[in-house]
Amino acid sequence: MNSDEWINCIEPHSMLVECNARRNKRKVRHYFVACCLKARKRLPSSMALELISECGLYADGVLSAKRLKEIRVKYENELDFFNKRTSNRITASLGDRYTTALLCKRLFTNDPPAYNFSTEIAWLFPEPQRKSVFKWQSNVVREIFPNPFQSVPVFRKGRDVIAIAEGIYSSSQFDTMPILADALEDAGCNNEHILTHCRNPHAVHVRGCWVVDLVLGKS
Numbered sequence: 001m002n003s004d005e006w007i008n009c010i011e012p013h014s015m016l017v018e019c020n021a022r023r024n025k026r027k028v029r030h031y032f033v034a035c036c037l038k039a040r041k042r043l044p045s046s047m048a049l050e051l052i053s054e055c056g057l058y059a060d061g062v063l064s065a066k067r068l069k070e071i072r073v074k075y076e077n078e079l080d081f082f083n084k085r086t087s088n089r090i091t092a093s094l095g096d097r098y099t100t101a102l103l104c105k106r107l108f109t110n111d112p113p114a115y116n117f118s119t120e121i122a123w124l125f126p127e128p129q130r131k132s133v134f135k136w137q138s139n140v141v142r143e144i145f146p147n148p149f150q151s152v153p154v155f156r157k158g159r160d161v162i163a164i165a166e167g168i169y170s171s172s173q174f175d176t177m178p179i180l181a182d183a184l185e186d187a188g189c190n191n192e193h194i195l196t197h198c199r200n201p202h203a204v205h206v207r208g209c210w211v212v213d214l215v216l217g218k219s
């Protein structure tokens with residue numbers, strides 16, 4: 001893969017491999033959160049949105065150890081229940097519980113399976129829709145992981161710039177990204193990739209956005 005192929009790629013799996021995503025558990029977890037939110041209408045009914053947002057807290061290291069243990073014990077018990085079942089009969093509600101436990105395992109394991117998750121989520125959609133799901137996920141990979149074929153821009157970060165980025169990150173109000181671009185430009189940043197990323201009205205922004213992370217010094 002080269003830089004142009006990265007920009008146009010619609011295979012999230014290949015992109016995650018290319019940028020060696022598994023090295024960065026925080027960003028991988030934010031990618032999982034974005035994928036789940038995209039698929040929320042297709043997630044099992046027992047997969048509460050609260051669990052997904054708790055994965056975001058886990059990504060940022062602010063989910064309590066007690067709660068993390070509770071979640072892990074619950075999904076391990078659930079998976080144990082299914083392993084020990086002798087009947088193959090799966091009702092809708094059992095299928096729901098099983099999918100929830102599997103997804104929780106992916107979201108809350110210590111070592112998130114960076115490369116398979118995109119496909120698992122895409123398979124929740126009917127076959128004709130999967131191509132567009134992969135395309136959307138590829139945009140999210142480009143949103144969270146900087147282009148591995150371009151050097152990471154270096155620029156001055158004034159207090160104003162950091163305050164705006166902190167506000168965006170804490171509130172997830174990404175509609176103010178163009179304001180961040182203006183502040184960056186005022187502070188002397190003229191990096192085209194950064195400014196375009198902030199000002200693109202069609203960009204998908206999620207927590208873990210590589211530009212906001214760069215400003216805040218998050219990796």
Ligand SMILES: [Zn+2]
Nearest residue numbers: 143205209210
């Ligand atoms: Zn972004």
